[in-house]
Amino acid sequence: MATTNLYVGTARNRVDGPAKVTGAAKYAAEFTAPDLAYGVVVSSAITRGRVTAIDTAAALAVPGVIQVFTHENRPRTAWLDYNYRDQVAPPGSPFRALHGPEITFGGQPVALVVAESFDLARHGASLVKVTYEEDVPNTDLDRNRAAAYVPPKKRSGIKPPPDPRGDPEGAFASAPIQVRHEYKQAVEHHNPMEPHASTVIWEGDGKLTIHDKIQGVNNTQGYVCSVFNLKPEDVRVISPYIGGAFGSGLRPQYQLFLAVVAALELKRSVRVVLTRDQMFTHGYRPEAIQTVSLGADQDGRLQSLMHEAIAGTSTFEDYQESVVNWSGFLYRCPNVKLDYKLAKIDTYTPADMRAPGAATGVFALEVAMDELAYAAGVDPLELRLRNYAERDEGENKEFTSKALRACYEEGAARFGWARRSTEPRSMREGRELIGWGLATGVWEAYMMKSSARARLSIDGSLEVACSTADLGTGTYTILSQIGADALGIPIERVQTRLSDTALPEAPIAGGSWTAASSGSAVEMACRAVAEQLLGMARRIDDSPLANADLAHVTFVNGEIRLADDPSRKVSIADAMRAGGVETVEATETAKPSLLTQLRFAAYTHSAVFAEVRVDEDLGVVRVTRVVSAVAAGKILNLKTARSQIMGGVVMGIGAALEEESMLDHNLGRFMNHNFGEYHVPVNADIHDIEVIFVDEHDDKVSPIGAKGLGEIGIVGTAAAVANAVFHATGRRVREIPITIDKIIG
The missing domain is CATH 3.30.365.10 (Aldehyde oxidase/xanthine dehydrogenase, molybdopterin binding domain)
Known part of the structure; x- marks a missing residue:
């Protein structure tokens, strides 16, 4: 099937733009329900230690305050590490809000005040009195270098550094030009415009509809079902718009857990939104200390490359990034050694933040390459060309x-x-x-495994749908473009639906894989629709397309045309009438080639x-x-x-x-x-x-x-x-x- 490519490859305005600029786009904290209650999180005043007492009497005495949840009265859950489902969880034991009195990071939630209004909940939260037994916090990565360890490979999803090749130490020692320096990158927090928020709608009979600030609704659904022992058919997650995320929305955050706890216990709808201050209590790009050693000949050609990194993680999870691996293949070098370690500190677990690992590791490598250029007296651009890699030497x-x-x-x-x-x-x-x-x-x-559905109506409108998210990248638009070109209809007649667990399953939106993954799935689904339409068109009496196959037709302006003779054509509407259908739909799954x-x-x-x-x-x-x-x-x-x-x-x-x-x-x-x-x-x-x-x-x-x-x-x-x-x-x-x-x- 030849496509016209009227839309793909061109500059197009966002199809979701009008909804965003007019306020029609609804975000997680903007959905509502008649019985909606509001939760406000009380954060710990210490970083390390334990809660010895919580006095909630004053908060509960406020008219309109419904309940105060703490570790002392939190309902039991089904949460066990082995059945915990979170697509991007690192190895370790995930944080459990209100699980016990222990405090493991600054700002840890210690209570949730639920009230009839947000203002009442906030006032009630200010009245909760918490007494602590405080320990000395350990948050200095530099002081924890000696305790750094090689992270476990199990369930990390991160490729460990490859084994050394050649003799890196010996080649460095004998290299005429040597550059060895330490590079540091500070902690960065994501800080998207939209804070983390969850609105949990109680539908009755234990059924929930959840509006969550998340980059993958299936991740939220899996998390809630595993933690609370609920059936997937009883938990629908919808998140059509995200106000920025940069990776902070890959994992469910603790406001979701607290909102679901309250909704299930109170049997009513509950919303919990984190404050800007509380946004600093979780996910961030971890601090890293790196040493890069480059040995080169007199012309600046690399003879040895060694890259070591130590990054921080929480005390309860082994968060990992691919920090040093880039140095193993970005330039040609016969002798390479890469080393990556973690050090546990008293903070929350770091989180993927735009280009996790690469933004950190490539910074150190590329500054070191600039230093090598000056040491060798070679233009920095010429140095990179002299060391250009024609293949991935790290994985051969x-x-x-x-x-x-x-x-x-x-x-x-x-x-x-x-x-x-x-x-x-x-x-x-x-x-x-x-x-x-x-x-x-x-x-x-x-490219990740992704499913998508295409549904074409006899009036010429097309719906493409999958559960992936658009976190502001333009996914609504590119999927609309792909669908419009595939079936030859105006883009204005295409509606794209995303971020709903009722739609065909697609991966979380992250890693720069959404376009390749869900885009391929949409194209496959549209092709399957086209195949059905051509079959109907061929069965029309005296059809001009009677002997045509899909490879030799095009879909243009609502018509199926023979590619080498456009005068031989059948309208899509006539084909569907001949087939006796009002809609044609197909769901397809795209997979990467092993x-x-x-x-x-x-x-x-x-x-x-x-x-x-x-x-x-x-x-x-x-x-x-x-x-x-x-x-x-x-x-x-x-x-x-x-x-x-x-x-x-x-x-x-x-x-x-x-x-x-x-x-x-x-x-x-x-x-x-x-x-x-x-x-x-x-x-x-x-x-x-x-x-x-x-x-x-x-x-x-x-x-x-x-x-x-x-x-x-x-x-x-x-x-x-x-x-x-x-x-x-x-x-x-x-x-x-x-x-x-x-x-x-």
Whole structure:
């Protein structure tokens, strides 16, 4: 079946845009019910220790306060570690809210006050008095280096570093040029605009409809069913819109557990929303301490590469990321050793945050490569070309495709890299020093098993549906584009339904796999519908398509046409009337090719070029230009794709210069737990960002040839900025964020 591609590959406005800008889009905390009660979480005042007493009498005395749940009266659940279902849970024992008196992290929930209104619940929460026995918190990753351990592989879902190849230590010792430094990245919190919220609607007879801030409704359903021993048919989860997540919505958060506990116990609907302060009590990008050692010959060609990382995790789970693995294949090198360890500290478990592991590990590698370029006297771009890897040496596989050379070439040309002055502090304008830096970006190109349904009505309207989420990436739009092209109907006649457990099951929206996975499933479902329609058209008396097969027809403007003779055609409506049906539907499942996964490595690549201007006296850094050249297979929507890369670049700038969750190790608490003191880039911080999509054909990565774009925009950006700061100032900062004190101190 040939498709017209009127929509796929073009720049299209978001089909969900009008709903979002008019307020018609409803988020988790905006659904309601006649009997809705409101829950407010009481957070612990200590980081480590135990609750010795909770006095709830004053709260319960407030008219309108319904109940106060604590560890002393929480209903029993079916929750056991072995039957706990959470698609992205790391190894360990997941946190259980109100499970007992022990406090294991700062801000841990110790009570839930439920009342007839939010204001009453908040007032009641202020009256709950908690007495603690406090222990000394242990939150300093640096002090826990000696206790770092190799994380368990069981159930982690994260590839461990490959075994060393060659003789890395010996090759480094004999290398003419040696670079070995330590790099640090601070804790970052996700801080999406929409806080975590759950509205649990009591439908009677133990049945629940849950509106949850989640990136995968099936994950919430599995979690609730396993924890509370409920049947899947009694728990429907709906989350049509998400106000940002960046990975924080992959796992169910504790407000969901508390809302379900209250709804089941009180037999009424309950809403629980976390405050901005409470958003800092869970999920974050973990702090990491990394050492990168590069040994090279006189021309800068790598002879040895060693990358070690220590990251923090909670005391109850072994949260893991792929931090060092990127160094095993991004450049050609015969001698490589990678090491990744965890250290337990008294915080909540970290969470996947946009490009987890890569945003951390590639930062260290790419700054080290910049240092090697200066040590070897080689242009940083030329150094990367001299060490270009034609295959994945870490797993000894060919790439499904790799257009990174074109990213370097096109990005450098657009940025004007050839005009760069080599020496640091050699470019200036007035009181500002100007620096140009670059870095490579890489992210895995995944495809996951995904199902989707297509339903075409005789009036020419098409519904495509699956349970994956659109967390602001444009999934509603690209699936509509795929459906419209597949059946040759206007995109305005396509409705896409997402994020409902009543729909065909699809994976959580994360890892940059949604487009390749659910997009392929939608195309397969539409193809199955087309096959049924052609069968009906062929059975019409004297049909002009009597002997046609699917490979030789096109679907255009509501008609089925013979590809080499468009005058031979049947309208879709006539075909359906001939078949005696009002609708035609099909549900199909797309799966990744196991053979392809065994033989090939699939990655998205980028080259990031950054310009900074640094006030020589004040040390203030401005990122004035970024060019991000990306090779990501087939681009489905040029507009939403560009937005994804721009958003990633903005987050990369935030990581490089601003974002830092500051722990007071005496208290074990994040102290800047608000938007006033946790800095993120604002409009005035962001200047010119140019996105280039390099042509890259890939017929192996997924049936539709698309690679994900959600993560690649952030990877390499912080390193490019840090390298530009060195070029501008001559001061090498190996710890991000790069704040004023690190430049002028």
